């Protein structure tokens with residue numbers, strides 16, 4: 001988006017604008033639901049182009065990288081398809097120049113007070129169910145100085161919260177420095193003025209660098225929050241998934257995190273209906289979730305992806321049963337989430353106000369990442385809060401996932 005802006009384009013992200021001359025659909029394509037969402041978006045703009053509302057339709061991103069030829073044959077309304085590493089060619093298609101000096105310059109697609117910071121690209125792990133390494137390539141870490149410079153620019157533009165993302169943030173640094181350096185990166189970002197919250201997503205459990213925990217405990221602007229996708233708990237399935245860990249090792253890691261970072265909120269994600277998952281293995285997951293009491297949790301139905309190792313196994317859990325297993329896990333998690341939330345009633349929490357919708361301010365605590373986690377709701381008719389600012393909110397009521405509060 002920054003490259004286009006410097007080439008004198010007016011660029012808008014997810015806009016309501018109805019007279020765009022060019023539409024670029026940036027696709028996702030790693031599981032069935034993401035592919036469907038991407039294809040629906042392409043078809044919607046294909047229709048707009050047929051009706052003369054759009055001059056040019058471009059498709060880029062992971063789905064396009066993975067299925068360029070098939071998409072080109074099936075959706076002729078699209079003018080050009082590009083893969084994940086084709087930005088210079090995409091710009092050329094639009095008569096714009098790719099300028100290397102602009103790499104790292106950004107136009108935010110988020111509200112201006114928070115930003116995602118991609119610390120590395122690609123993945124070297126062998127997870128059996130995952131197509132991402134084939135789409136995004138080998139793991140490539142960005143250097144600490146480069147990331148600190150980008151974060152400083154974001155802070156100067158008003159960003160207060162950095163959300164660190166990667167396919168595998170645990171691996172950060174190994175390719176570039178010969179050792180894991182997530183802790184050093186966190187220290188460098190934490191030293192920057194103006195950044196109030198830094199949070200870490202996608203920390204692969206195997207090989208997680210424990211020095212990160214000391215930095216997280218010691219630094220006030222590193223959120224006591226960790227997203228640790230465990231995917232499953234049965235040792236047999238973890239081995240088939242090639243996750244390089246076991247139930248016992250995962251439990252030891254979770255205990256160490258909770259011990260070394262008091263008050264930490266752990267988020268995890270799970271997969272239901274992996275090939276061959278028995279009812280007993282599903283029940284093991286349900287029971288484990290009820291014991292581990294994750295503060296935040298999401299679960300997805302297994303998606304049978306070609307060119308993955310798991311594709312050789314029969315996708316033998318019916319779709320309806322996968323959905324039922326997801327619901328069974330979430331039923332347990334809802335109870336955990338409600339009781340954790342109820343324990344917060346009467347407490348005052350530091351809340352970042354993200355938005356105002358109708359008569360309600362919507363904010364988050366340091367234990368909540370944007371889009372995926374809980375919210376704190378404040379009646380906007382009785383209080384005046386600044387969007388993008390922090391406020392002390394006293395919790396007055398708790399729902400399963402959200403908290404209700406008033407300014408303290």
Ligand code: SF4
Pocket residue numbers: 123124125126127130131132133167168204
């Ligand atoms: S670590 Fe994540 S991105 Fe990498 S192969 Fe495993 S699931 Fe896929």
